[in-house]
Every structure is written in structure tokens, then in C-alpha cells.
Amino acid sequence: MTTLEFRTIPEAHADRALDLHYLVFHDDAEEERRKAHRDILLHCDRIGAYDGDELVGLLGAHPLRLSVPGGELPCAGVTFVSVAPTHRRRGVLSGMIRELWRRCAAAEQPLAALWVSEAAIYGRFGFDPATRSYTIEIDSSRPLALRIEPDDRPLRLVPPQDAPAVIGALHEEHRARRAGRVGRDDFWWRTHILREKRDENEDLSPPRVVTIGGGRNGEPPAGYVLYRTLGSDDDNGTPGVVYVEELEADSPATAAALWRYVASIDLTDKVRAWGRPVDDPLLHFAADRDQVRVVQEFGALWLRLVDVPAALRARAWAAPADLVLDLTDAGVPANAGRYRLTVAHSGATISLTDDAPDLSLDVRELAACYLGGTELRHLVAAGLVTEHTPGAASALDAALRTRELPHTADEF
Ligand SMILES: CC(C)(COP(=O)(O)OP(=O)(O)OC[C@H]1O[C@@H](n2cnc3c(N)ncnc32)[C@H](O)[C@@H]1OP(=O)(O)O)[C@@H](O)C(=O)NCCC(=O)NCCS
Numbered sequence: 001m002t003t004l005e006f007r008t009i010p011e012a013h014a015d016r017a018l019d020l021h022y023l024v025f026h027d028d029a030e031e032e033r034r035k036a037h038r039d040i041l042l043h044c045d046r047i048g049a050y051d052g053d054e055l056v057g058l059l060g061a062h063p064l065r066l067s068v069p070g071g072e073l074p075c076a077g078v079t080f081v082s083v084a085p086t087h088r089r090r091g092v093l094s095g096m097i098r099e100l101w102r103r104c105a106a107a108e109q110p111l112a113a114l115w116v117s118e119a120a121i122y123g124r125f126g127f128d129p130a131t132r133s134y135t136i137e138i139d140s141s142r143p144l145a146l147r148i149e150p151d152d153r154p155l156r157l158v159p160p161q162d163a164p165a166v167i168g169a170l171h172e173e174h175r176a177r178r179a180g181r182v183g184r185d186d187f188w189w190r191t192h193i194l195r196e197k198r199d200e201n202e203d204l205s206p207p208r209v210v211t212i213g214g215g216r217n218g219e220p221p222a223g224y225v226l227y228r229t230l231g232s233d234d235d236n237g238t239p240g241v242v243y244v245e246e247l248e249a250d251s252p253a254t255a256a257a258l259w260r261y262v263a264s265i266d267l268t269d270k271v272r273a274w275g276r277p278v279d280d281p282l283l284h285f286a287a288d289r290d291q292v293r294v295v296q297e298f299g300a301l302w303l304r305l306v307d308v309p310a311a312l313r314a315r316a317w318a319a320p321a322d323l324v325l326d327l328t329d330a331g332v333p334a335n336a337g338r339y340r341l342t343v344a345h346s347g348a349t350i351s352l353t354d355d356a357p358d359l360s361l362d363v364r365e366l367a368a369c370y371l372g373g374t375e376l377r378h379l380v381a382a383g384l385v386t387e388h389t390p391g392a393a394s395a396l397d398a399a400l401r402t403r404e405l406p407h408t409a410d411e412f
Contacts, residue, residue: 009048065183070316078114129299145287150256180406223249239269326357358392372402
């Protein structure tokens with residue numbers, strides 16, 4: 001029987017931690033990639049599981065600011081999760097997660113979030129997808145057919161190193177409109193958005209950034225697209241592809257102009273946009289839905305409410321409500337209990353009560369609905385939430401609703 005100890009991984013063990021990560025993910029990074037991963041790891045809070053002197057588990061947590069309806073909250077952005085193959089299924093991950101909850105409480109981070117490599121792992125710890133995304137493909141072997149007139153202002157290619165200064169304000173404005181988005185500082189732009197090469201596909205070009213509108217006297221642009229390209233392969237007949245990583249626009253006409261631009265790049269026949277919002281206007285203003293197709297839908301950001309009362313108090317609400325929620329939480333027992341949630345124009349109050357519940361649910365289901373991306377009534381229909389008072393789920397849905405669906409573009 002081994003005794004595990006969970007403690008901070010010191011900077012001196014960063015290379016051991018990366019070795020463990022590469023072992024677990026069947027990876028082998030050359031020097032430059034390793035250096036980039038090292039920078040990112042050292043920027044994270046690092047929880048290690050030690051069996052004696054041996055590092056057998058690693059969990060990193062970025063100190064993020066996540067947009068929530070009407071504001072933003074500190075959030076632990078979980079990453080680098082790795083357990084030595086010799087120590088699997090012995091509670092290493094469970095122990096690291098318990099330590100994470102302790103640290104979140106100490107650092108006053110009401111939220112934790114992650115991207116999953118396997119969907120079966122994190123539900124038991126109270127995470128659930130709070131934002132969903134589409135992958136959209138455009139057949140760009142012919143001009144993109146549109147139902148609206150695109151913005152005809154000139155386009156401008158921006159060097160990637162200038163992109164944070166040129167498009168950062170626009171990104172921040174859109175982040176405030178859509179919950180689920182990560183605040184970016186220079187470090188984040190450099191390490192997560194504008195990396196020269198993508199880990200998943202080193203054949204892709206460096207990032208290209210094109211803006212439309214603005215640009216004079218420091219005026220911010222009206223929209224931008226960030227993309228990479230892959231040249232055609234004549235040997236096996238595959239066409240060149242434009243990979244859109246981000247496209248933000250102030251108006252439908254501006255978005256239309258940017259989509260038309262990426263669909264018209266020479267020597268490419270396809271646009272693939274991974275991780276688009278489920279309510280992307282493109283899906284409505286594209287004239288030919290055979291040309292613009294949703295090829296994949298997936299849960300994007302998995303969220304965990306580590307401090308439920310703090311999370312509920314911090315968000316803005318769309319409608320008044322007065323409901324009693326009976327909440328279970330096996331991982332963070334301090335959250336469990338019966339709460340009266342009263343939402344008025346001034347905000348929400350939440351207090352413990354003995355009154356009969358209107359809804360019974362687990363913290364996992366609350367995470368799914370918290371940003372407005374999932375409706376509770378669907379979880380009632382799925383047997384995951386119990387509605388004791390008819391109409392209670394719809395009343396809470398009305399209060400949780402957001403104008404634009406939550407969306408996360410930053411994978412970490
Ligand atoms: C996935 C991984 C982190 C799990 O770590 P672990 O220390 O073996 O997990 P634990 O022993 O704490 O298991 C906790 C629970 O999760 C379950 N679980 C663990 N891995 C699972 C998986 N891949 N699929 C489904 N359930 C899983 C365990 O069965 C256990 O359930 P129980 O409490 O009902 O018995 C580890 O196997 C690993 O490093 N895998 C490769 C890397 C990876 O996938 N990382 C996740 C990146 S997002």
C-alpha cells in the first residue's frame with residue numbers, strides 16, 4: 001500500500017512533470033515545443049501527487065478570468081492532467097481534484113473549468129459542458145453564397161505580433177457579450193492564440209490575422225478573422241484548407257465579409273471552422289446550406305461551480321425568480337444544502353432554508369445551466385433534475401437565459 005502526498009510541484013521539478021505528461025499522452029516534444037510547454041506549466045498553479053520522491057500525478061491550473069453573464073469570475077483553468085500508468089485507478093486524480101477544491105477556496109476562485117480528452121472522466125467531479133460548439137465546413141470551391149450584402153470596407157492583414165494591440169479590445173468587448181470566454185493577457189495571446197505552430201497539426205501555417213473597418217487613429221476594427229492554412233497535396237489530391245480559429249464581427253454584414261474573404265483564398269477549396277458558437281449567424285445568412293455545413297457538435301468548456309452561492313450571486317439574471325433548490329454535491333460538501341434563490345432587478349440573494357424544494361439537482365447539472373447554455377427543463381425531461389413544483393424549471397430557465405449563447409474559443 002503506497003501513501004500519496006499531494007503538494008505543489010516546485011519549479012525544479014518542471015521537467016519531471018513534463019516527462020510524466022509526455023509519457024501519459026504518448027508524446028515526445030522537441031526542444032522548442034518543450035520550452036513552450038514549460039513556460040505554460042510554470043505559469044500554472046501545479047498540484048503534484050508524490051509516491052515517496054516519485055512524481056506520479058500532475059494537475060496544472062491556470063489563474064483565469066472567465067466571463068459569466070454580466071461580469072467575470074476567477075476560475076481555475078485545469079490542464080496537464082496526467083497520472084503515471086503505474087499508478088492509474090488508485091485515487092491519484094481524485095486526490096489532486098480534492099486538493100484543487102481546497103486551493104480554489106483559499107484563492108477565492110468560485111469556478112473551475114477544463115477541456116476533456118475523454119468525456120467519461122470529469123462528470124463524477126461535478127463538471128459538465130457549459131458551452132457547446134459546432135465545427136462548420138464551407139465548400140469554397142465556388143463563391144460563398146450569401147443572403148445578405150457583405151460589408152465592403154477594405155481588409156487589412158495584421159502581423160501576428162501586433163494582433164493583441166489591434167484586435168484585443170474587440171475580443172474583450174465580445175467576451176463581455178458571450179459568457180464562457182477567457183480573459184487574455186499578453187502571455188495568453190502569445191502562448192495559446194498566436195503560437196507559430198499548433199501542437200495538433202504542425203503542418204499548418206503560422207496564424208494570419210485580417211481585420212475589417214477601423215484602423216485609423218487607433219480606432220478598433222469592426223471585425224477580424226484569425227486563421228491558418230494548409231496547402232493542397234497534389235500527390236493524394238487533397239485541396240488546400242483554411243482553418244478558421246476565430247471570427248468576431250460587430251454586425252452581420254461585417255461577419256459576412258470576413259466569411260466571404262476566407263472562402264475566396266486562392267489555392268484552397270475548403271474552410272474548416274472549429275469551435276463556432278451554436279448560434280453563429282453564418283448558419284442563417286449562408287444562402288446554400290449544402291455549401292455551409294455543421295459537421296460536428298461537441299461539449300466545449302466543462303465547468304464546475306466550486307462555490308455555488310458566490311457563483312450565483314455574481315451573475316446577471318434575465319428574469320425575476322423565487323425558488324428553493326435542493327442541491328447535492330459529493331465533491332464539495334459545503335455546497336450541498338437547500339437554498340432559496342430570489343432574483344430581483346437588483347440581483348440575486350441566496351440563503352439556506354428549510355422550505356420545501358421546487359427543484360432537486362446535483363451541482364453538475366447546475367454547472368451545465370449556469371452560463372445559460374443548457375435548459376433545466378431538458379434535464380428534467382432527461383430524469384437528471386427533479387421538478388417538485390410544475391413550471392419551476394422553466395422559471396429558472398427564464399432567469400438564467402442569455403441573449404447570446406455562451407461560447408468558448410480558447411482551448412487550454
Ligand atoms: C484519466 C486519468 C487522469 C485518471 O486518473 P486516476 O488516478 O486513474 O483516477 P482515479 O483513480 O482518481 O479515479 C477516479 C474515478 O474516475 C474513474 N476514471 C478514471 N479514469 C477514467 C476514464 N478514463 N474513463 C472513465 N472513468 C475513469 C475511476 O474509475 C474512478 O471511479 P470510481 O471513483 O467510481 O472508482 C489517468 O488515467 C490518466 O492520466 N490518463 C491519461 C491522460 C488523460 O486522459 N488525462 C485527462 C486529460 S483531460
